Amino acid sequence: MAEFHEVSPNASAGEKLTNWFENRLPTAFEAYRVHMSEYYAPKNFNFWYIFGSLAMLVLVIQIVTGIFLVMHYKPDAALAFASVEYIMRDVPWGWLVRYMHSTGASAFFVVVYLHMFRGLIYGSYRKPRELVWIFGCAIFLCLMAEAFMGYLLPWGQMSYWGAQVIVNLFAAIPFIGPDLALLIRGDFVVGDATLNRFFSFHVIAVPLVLLGLVVAHLMALHDVGSNNPDGVEIKGPKAPKDGKGHPLDGIPFHPYYTVHDIFGVSVFLMVFTAIIFFAPEMGGYFLEYNNFIPADPFKTPLHIAPVWYFTPFYSMLRAVTDEMMYALIACVLAGALFAVAKMKMASVFKGAILVVAAVVVAMMLAIDAKFWGVVAMGGGVVILFFLPWLDNSPVKSIRYRPSWHKYLYAIFVLNFLVLGYLGMLPPSTIGGRVSQAGTLFYFGFFLLMPWWSRIGTPKQVPDRVIFAAH
């Protein structure tokens, strides 16, 4: 047992109460110090560092509004659509809660994409923050599952047919595919059984995993310390410290970054509430028009598009056609030959690489392109997990990379947005070609990173972070 502290009998009631709790639950007080009042974060955080806190805020909004929605929502194929309209009309302030939740879903992805972009440009995934990044990627994956299953619940036409299309993709997996799709749906088509299990996953299973991962993400972050726009370690052995051993370039999270984040939160809330109150459908991007028609298993909509946050990956799926397979096979062969010719390793490994490449090519020829489309779509997310080991640049932050890296990252972002845009449109010849080129660029960016990230002369990284007093 920890030492029992006494306070003077003249202390204020507040001090006595605090002392009473601290003697009985020192862990909470320790956690507050470690994660808030004595967590030293770099002083030089900029605009991009707001999105982590905002993601937490949106998570809380989604959980709280979700709790209230579940009080009135009915996960039943015959009642679901009507229960959502009941919430929108008959439940006092139900429309507000529902719009907060539906806008929150899109806001979550906006915030998380910007958060990931921050990590990408400042090298926040580099040693020793690999686990922070991996937990983050897992959160992103969970979020996609959460959004996908939540989207079925209003039981509109887009809910229904979107789920039908995506679940059918699993059927493309060789051997186990059809049974797997059946297991996910719980029926031969998307139906009541699907709605019930998606509801269960959406309101309890995935959120639990998500919360666990958020805790792991934050614990890993606070153990290794935050990166910053300069990519300079403020807690390293060479970093300057004050008399108490605190980093000179750091500042306690509370109160400095709490007030900072509250300011960011209020700006964010202005945008968020402006959408909720003035444009909750966001022109059909946040709430699709078709989804105001109840699900009808006998009427397939002309154009089925996922919600905007999935469309970059959906484009990658559609990009993989029979023709595209030849381009991909050429990439696999070129990659294998390049590895054999250029890399220094035992000839046993080189032989193994050639054998693996031959097997992969044989599989690519044997299995339907649709399956490889699914692989591309999943691979587009999974490849992010490997980023810490793909980047070989001698410096972390984009600030000190060779100038052309900045243009490459700009093209990467633009390419991702173009893929997202094309994913919303009905398929077209020219759009298909552009998304094929975009898909190759997306994967090329990551798979060739071990080489290109080493090219060029980085700028001199300063010893300490660059901080201009406000």
Added chain:
Amino acid sequence: MKTMGFSKKIVLGLMLAFGLTLGVHASEGGLAWDKAPNKTNDMGALQNGAKLFVNYCLNCHSAAFMRFNRLRDIGLTEQQIKDNLLFTTEKVGETMKAAIDPRQAKEWFGANPPDLTVIARSRAGSGGSGADYLYTYMRTFYPDAEKPTGWNNLVFPNVGMPHVLWELQGTRKPVYDIKEEHGHEVQVFKGWEQATPGSMTPLQYDQAVGDLVSYLQWMGEPAQNDRVRVGVWVLLFLSLFTVITWRLNAAFWKDVK
């Protein structure tokens, strides 16, 4: 500083891409939709729309998520609703159910008439808002002897629904121009020719349909105008709050060197 320039480029790129995505709804063939008047704040228009809706639409279409007593929001009393608008039910707390038997409807029209509660929200698309679509749709019926109901529609070709407001509008025929395009002769819609007069003048009819469509738009989301009113206050509060948090942040960071 160079990095700032980079951030700006990214933001610019994002804005550019956002501009691109806004173009998603830009192009689609077919008759251009007329712009519907928005009268969702005009109680008189909404009441007239509700009257038209109950008299002409509710025979075949339901509005199964809409309760009669919600019409109090557009300035009617429960007694007025009971006396003038309740044909299919006794209780004002009931939802608006169609008089027709769904099985018969399917037999007569080939399909079940869709529920109209959120029809104005669901019909939005590349051509404009759902109200624009409905406003155009209700004004582009024409007689067509080849159709089982004797009616056809310009924005919804081969529609199963007959022109229920024909007594008000009369009958009209579309007039086409023949034009050469890429070596083909194509029909281009030019305008309308009144065949038989209705009980309303064309202007009165457009106004009546405008009222009806505004009612449908209001019914799609009865809270829509409250939403905007509340939103103004929320944003006013947040603007003030943002000024406070901005200064609070500045006060804390002022001495950080």
